[in-house]
Amino acid sequence: MTAGTRYFLVISTWEAGDASLGLPLDFASFGPGTLQFFAIPAVGQFAPNSTVRSSSAAEVLDALNGGTGAMASAITALSALTPTQQQAALEKLTPVSSRALLLASHDASASAFDRVSARLESLRVVDGAFTTPAFANAGGIKTGLSSGDEPKNSGVWLRTYGSEGKQGSKDGFAGYSSKGWGVAFGADRELATGLIAGLALNYSDTSLSFKDQLTGDNNGVTSTQLSVYGSKDYGRIYSEGMLAYSKKHYKSQRDTVVNGIASGEYDGDLWGVRLGGGMAFALSPSTTITPKIQVDWMQLKQYSYTETGGGALALNVAEATTKRLRASLGAQLNHDAIWGSLKLQPFARVFWHHDFQNDGIDSSASFTGGGATFLTPGQKLDEDTYSVGFGVNVFTAKNFTASVAYDGTFGNSYEQNTVQATARWAF
Incomplete structure (x- = not known):
């Protein structure tokens, strides 16, 4: 993981036992139980890079952050853009308002x-x-x-x-x-x-x-x-x-x-x-x-x-x-x-x-x-x-x-x- 980058913690395995987890990253295991997790970069946060015309659409995308399926793939791809590129891309995600x-x-x-x-x-x-x-x-x-x-x-x-x-x-x-x-x-x-x-x-x-x-x-x-x-x-x-x-x-x-x-x-x-x-x-x-x-x-x-x-x-x-x-x-x-x-x-x-x-x-x-x-x-x-x-x-x-x-x-x-x-x- 890279310092300064926001991540999601995804729990992949959770078995009943005495394993416990607290945030931020405060976990311990007491006795039987299994806890496995991995981290992925957090995507989204489009609203700060939006304009008056695209802010409402950006807020919807932020709300869908962390989902699965086709929309998750699209959001991940948008997140890879620079802030300037995101601002231009968000304009293209709305109906024509000109x-x-x-x-x-x-x-x-x-x-x-x-x-x-x-x-x-x-x-x-x-x-x-x-x-x-x-x-x-x-x-x-x-x-x-x-x-x-x-x-x-x-x-x-x-x-x-x-x-x-x-x-x-x-x-x-x-x-x-x-x-x-x-x-x-x-x-x-x-x-x-x-x-x-x-x-x-x-x-x-x-x-x-x-x-x-x-x-x-x-x-x-x-x-x-x-x-x-x-x-x-x-x-x-x-x-x-x-x-x-x-x-x-x-x-x-x-x-x-x-x-x-x-x-x-x-x-x-x-x-x-x-x-x-x-x-x-x-x-x-x-x-x-x-x-x-x-x-x-x-x-x-x-x-x-x-x-x-x-x-x-x-x-x-x-x-x-x-x-x-x-x-x-x-x-x-x-x-x-x-x-x-x-x-x-x-x-x-x-x-x-x-x-x-x-x-x-x-x-x-x-x-x-x-x-x-x-x-x-x-x-x-x-x-x-x-x-x-x-x-x-x-x-x-x-x-x-x-x-x-x-x-x-x-x-x-x-x-x-x-x-x-x-x-x-x-x-």
Whole structure:
């Protein structure tokens, strides 16, 4: 035995007699009886090397100290790590509590709302007169620039987009990078002058790769969202609303450090509402600015699941629900121009976003190898972020419109960049 090392005393043989044992290592034998023992290094004591995020899991491992079976082997392997290595390993033994997954879930739905908002924006003429000819042109070019075709009051649209994002390490939570793509399809109709109703279907796929102490871990989420939307024009003022349901499917891979990869697969449901409005102001005969306000509410429910792989360090993760309430203030600048046979409308927009409900997802889990349930606190979202975007709408002589746009969202050591393209047909 090594001086300064803590050991367990394991009694291997105990026969009735006058043998006695006292601690620390104070034993004697009087007459018949047998006492045999051996010493093994004490493992555990993970709590001192844990962080706020992993302390609850570390306490569970300490409570399992001295057990047998697969969990005992895992604890022994973890005990062989240095304190610094243990701290990093303990982070990997908890469910993902970074805001990465929460943002990926919410942003997929918010992006679907943005696609619909962009569609509705394209139906408004520059002077705020939301007329049937404007609908036929599917854009903000004034009715005086109409091709002269018969008014159309129905339309279909298709939009595809790709995005990349990154978050640096913040509040001790690991950073990550994200990549995603999506496609949206919609159909709408003018029910009355200035009143539009429509239906949109959106699919998106986002992958997340973690950095820092979670290097090697990754997650993915796919989202299928159905949205009902509408818009009403009141001269220069408009209002719009959207109601959506989104089905989420998650996949995760987590390196347990000593027991290989633990994989998870589970579902989630999201309900969302967006209400917004704005008022257009003419800066010139061909240029307008429209201040806007919008409010998003979302509720995300992630279902329970059990990981596969990872041995005794695989997790049983409980169901979790979180809500988000976000308000946005901004403005969009539109300019109408003619280039040859094409009608163009370049635009730029800027928004400030404030989250009133920005709590992270606190995860409750337990090891499949045994032990009590532990709680991993979630990372809060940034209260304030801002976004900027620019693009151009292109109108042809027929009932076809196309557009391309870029949007960037920025926060505290966070950014996401999105490029999108849209095609619209009126009939």
